[in-house]
Amino acid sequence: MHSIHKPFLRSSTSGALFTAACDVIPGGVNSTARAQWSGWTPYPLFVESGAGPRLRDVDGNEYIDYLLGLGPMILGHRPPKVTQAVVDFIQQRGTVFALPTADEAVLAEKIIAAVPSIEQVRLCNTGTEAVLYATRLARAYTKRRKIIRFEGMYHGFSDGVYWSKHPSIDKAGPDERPVPVAQGPGMPSGVEDNLIILPWNDPQILADVIAREGDSIAAVLTEPVMCNTGCILPKPGYLEAMRELTQQHGILLIFDEVITGFRVSLGGAQKHYNVRPDLSVFAKGLGGGFPVAALGGRREVMALVANGTVSMAGTYTANGIAVAAANAALDELAQDGLFARLYDVSDRLRDGLSAVMQEAGLPAYVVGVGPLMQVWFATQPIHNYRDAERHADQTMFRHWWEGMLERGVLFHPGAYENLFVSTAHTADDVEQTLQAARDTAAALARKA
Numbered sequence: 001m002h003s004i005h006k007p008f009l010r011s012s013t014s015g016a017l018f019t020a021a022c023d024v025i026p027g028g029v030n031s032t033a034r035a036q037w038s039g040w041t042p043y044p045l046f047v048e049s050g051a052g053p054r055l056r057d058v059d060g061n062e063y064i065d066y067l068l069g070l071g072p073m074i075l076g077h078r079p080p081k082v083t084q085a086v087v088d089f090i091q092q093r094g095t096v097f098a099l100p101t102a103d104e105a106v107l108a109e110k111i112i113a114a115v116p117s118i119e120q121v122r123l124c125n126t127g128t129e130a131v132l133y134a135t136r137l138a139r140a141y142t143k144r145r146k147i148i149r150f151e152g153m154y155h156g157f158s159d160g161v162y163w164s165k166h167p168s169i170d171k172a173g174p175d176e177r178p179v180p181v182a183q184g185p186g187m188p189s190g191v192e193d194n195l196i197i198l199p200w201n202d203p204q205i206l207a208d209v210i211a212r213e214g215d216s217i218a219a220v221l222t223e224p225v226m227c228n229t230g231c232i233l234p235k236p237g238y239l240e241a242m243r244e245l246t247q248q249h250g251i252l253l254i255f256d257e258v259i260t261g262f263r264v265s266l267g268g269a270q271k272h273y274n275v276r277p278d279l280s281v282f283a284k285g286l287g288g289g290f291p292v293a294a295l296g297g298r299r300e301v302m303a304l305v306a307n308g309t310v311s312m313a314g315t316y317t318a319n320g321i322a323v324a325a326a327n328a329a330l331d332e333l334a335q336d337g338l339f340a341r342l343y344d345v346s347d348r349l350r351d352g353l354s355a356v357m358q359e360a361g362l363p364a365y366v367v368g369v370g371p372l373m374q375v376w377f378a379t380q381p382i383h384n385y386r387d388a389e390r391h392a393d394q395t396m397f398r399h400w401w402e403g404m405l406e407r408g409v410l411f412h413p414g415a416y417e418n419l420f421v422s423t424a425h426t427a428d429d430v431e432q433t434l435q436a437a438r439d440t441a442a443a444l445a446r447k448a
């Protein structure tokens with residue numbers, strides 16, 4: 001296949017800024033997901049501003065934005081009520097006090113009301129922190145040391161879990177029992193002895209491991225929808241099987257809802273799929289674009305935080321900005337009919353993209369739930385990370401991404417990321433996106 005490469009990157013100023021940034025910032029960016037090695041070649045777009053569902057680069061080009069900051073901007077960019085709440089808090093009250101405010105319990109009550117399994121909740125700043133606390137708490141509560149995590153998932157960048165995200169499968173052991181592969185050098189040795197890496201979506205493999213090693217397993221840590229290897233839905237009954245198996249063996253079930261929380265529904269994926277974990281982790285959608293995260297769950301487990309057995313600390317936890325933003329974001333998200341409208345717009349996009357692929361005769365399909373989706377260029381179904389590695393055509397995805405960007409539609413260049421829809425996207429935005437998709441798909445089909 002030839003490249004459809006045209007000047008898909010219309011922002012030459014981004015290139016100049018990137019070159020200059022590389023001199024003073026390692027890799028020119030401040031996160032791996034923005035780096036060249038994550039697909040942003042020849043350079044990432046440099047942003048001027050965002051407004052609602054649109055983003056403007058430094059050359060003034062406008063894009064319909066499905067990157068959405070990798071998830072936080074579920075209300076679109078600069079959501080007026082969240083922005084105003086933050087500005088008001090800063091101007092009228094302050095930012096960091098190292099003492100509680102009444103607003104924190106108000107927020108906790110909103111989270112508890114929205115998410116079925118949460119009886120108590122603590123705030124922190126990022127998803128990484130929240131997962132770190134969740135696994136520590138699970139080990140303390142169960143007095144066991146091992147955590148099951150699944151190949152292809154991402155749970156933040158802390159030493160304990162930054163393993164087997166996207167390992168090269170020839171180095172990652174057998175399909176049924178992968179070996180832990182560190183994200184890179186620098187991890188303290190021995191961490192991996194506390195991890196069991198499994199393929200996702202296979203209840204029998206999970207049952208077998210739990211039968212053999214259940215007594216040493218503190219927790220099963222999972223995204224309820226696999227959102228870090230594209231978008232992979234749980235097979236019917238899989239989450240329920242996880243719940244049952246963990247419950248039978250005194251293992252805590254931790255849902256990492258950093259992406260799905262306050263997005264798949266107001267109550268997250270756990271409400272959508274009606275499965276209640278013991279602990280849950282939230283970030284992105286919770287803050288409407290401001291850094292805030294949460295760990296919540298059963299009162300009996302959270303009691304170890306309450307009595308100080310497990311310490312959750314942090315100078316910036318529950319700072320005024322984070323709490324004001326989350327309180328306002330949850331008020332917005334709790335509005336009557338909001339999720340119905342979000343699903344309507346998102347379904348138009350997902351169904352529309354599916355139709356575009358089919359009409360163009362491309363070997364591709366779209367997987368997702370609500371405002372979360374990805375296009376797989378594949379002919380076989382993808383149920384876990386190794387399926388994706390074996391069946392997904394990354395080159396086709398790259399051409400698709402370039403074609404869409406060239407036509408003013410922005411999402412992450414990685415096939416293992418997602419398209420995010422916000423409450424600010426309209427049916428018109430979707431129609432424009434689908435027109436770009438038709439043109440891109442036609443170009444792909446001609447070159448295939």
Ligand SMILES: Cc1ncc(COP(=O)(O)O)c(C=O)c1O
Nearest residue numbers: 126127128154155156258259283
């Ligand atoms: C499922 C999941 N868990 C945890 C994290 C880490 O969150 P943060 O980037 O806020 O540390 C991410 C980030 O993308 C994520 O997708």
